[in-house]
Structures are given as structure tokens and as C-alpha cells.
Amino acid sequence: MVNPSASDNYFRFFGLEPQFNIELSALDQAYMAIQKEVHPDRHARGSDAEQRLAMQMATFANTAFQTLKNPIQRGLYLCKLHGVDARLETNTAMPAVFLMKQMEWRESLEEQEDDLNALEALADEVNNAKRETLSEIIQAIDVAKNYERAAELLRGLLFIDKFALELDDAILALV
Numbered sequence: 001m002v003n004p005s006a007s008d009n010y011f012r013f014f015g016l017e018p019q020f021n022i023e024l025s026a027l028d029q030a031y032m033a034i035q036k037e038v039h040p041d042r043h044a045r046g047s048d049a050e051q052r053l054a055m056q057m058a059t060f061a062n063t064a065f066q067t068l069k070n071p072i073q074r075g076l077y078l079c080k081l082h083g084v085d086a087r088l089e090t091n092t093a094m095p096a097v098f099l100m101k102q103m104e105w106r107e108s109l110e111e112q113e114d115d116l117n118a119l120e121a122l123a124d125e126v127n128n129a130k131r132e133t134l135s136e137i138i139q140a141i142d143v144a145k146n147y148e149r150a151a152e153l154l155r156g157l158l159f160i161d162k163f164a165l166e167l168d169d170a171i172l173a174l175v
Contacts, residue, residue: 010064014027014068018081020075020078022068027068035058039058071137071157079150079154082145084148084150086151086155102159105167116171116175119167133157
């Protein structure tokens with residue numbers, strides 16, 4: 001069965017390097033292999049302790065998989081592993097340039113809510129900003145090992161993702 005002692009670190013649990021830029025197909029393969037091993041049906045005839053351990057490992061695998069699959073959650077987890085708490089609930093401070101861009105996007109959304117072409121152009125701009133931010137996060141975590149900077153970028157990415165969802169809703173309302 002899966003080694004429970006590896007369960008103190010999601011990356012180790014799946015046999016992956018602890019970095020932001022991971023190969024999602026490798027994560028998927030590791031997850032499927034572990035799920036096959038700990039699936040409750042494989043342990044139906046085992047002792048209560050074996051069944052309980054299998055269930056705990058399956059639950060842990062699900063949590064670890066969901067965390068590592070999501071870029072924001074993966075980044076926050078890496079920051080946490082290195083002693084940096086992004087304090088998402090209390091730290092909403094962002095650079096002025098980023099806040100100005102957010103305000104500009106919101107104004108564009110409000111002013112052009114009936115213009116599909118304008119909203120699609122805005123969506124392209126937001127997606128580019130997301131890609132750039134993800135690249136900066138890779139640089140901050142995997143290259144510079146600057147987890148404070150990564151936490152700041154991840155807070156920004158949360159804002160971008162939230163706005164992108166609102167923008168998608170506005171676009172869907174027009175089509």
C-alpha cells in the first residue's frame with residue numbers, strides 16, 4: 001500500500017519535485033495509480049484498520065490532487081511549505097499599478113457590457129495578464145525561491161481569476 005509516511009508533503013506523496021511548474025499529466029498518472037491502490041473495493045476483505053487506512057489515504061490523495069492541480073492552490077501550498085502564509089483573508093494590499101489595472105478592467109466591463117467584441121478583447125487582455133502572472137510565479141518560486149513575492153503574485157492571480165469569471169458571465173449573457 002501507499003507509504004503513509006510520505007503523506008506529510010503532497011509532492012512527495014505523488015513522487016513529484018516540489019515546484020510550481022509541474023507536469024499535470026504526471027500528477028494525473030500518480031493520482032490514478034494511488035487511487036487504484038487505496039480504493040476501498042481493494043480492501044473490502046481487509047481488517048478494519050486496513051480499511052480505515054485505505055480510506056484515509058484515498059481522502060488524502062483527493063485533497064493533495066485537488067491542491068496540486070489548481071495553480072493558485074499549488075502556489076499557496078508551496079509558499080506554506082517554505083514558511084510563507086499568503087494571509088489571503090487579511091492581506092489585500094496590492095501594488096498601485098495592479099489596482100489601477102483592476103479598476104480599468106472593471107470600468108471597461110461596465111461601459112461595454114453590451115459589446116461582445118469589446119468584452120472578448122478584454123477577455124484576451126485578462127488572459128494575457130493571467131499568463132504573465134503565472135510566468136512570474138514560476139520565476140518567483142522555481143527560480144528565485146522568493147516565496148514572499150510569490151504570495152503577492154498569487155493574491156493578484158486570485159483577483160484576476162475572479163474578474164475573469166465575471167467577464168465570462170458577461171460574455172455568456174450576450175451569446
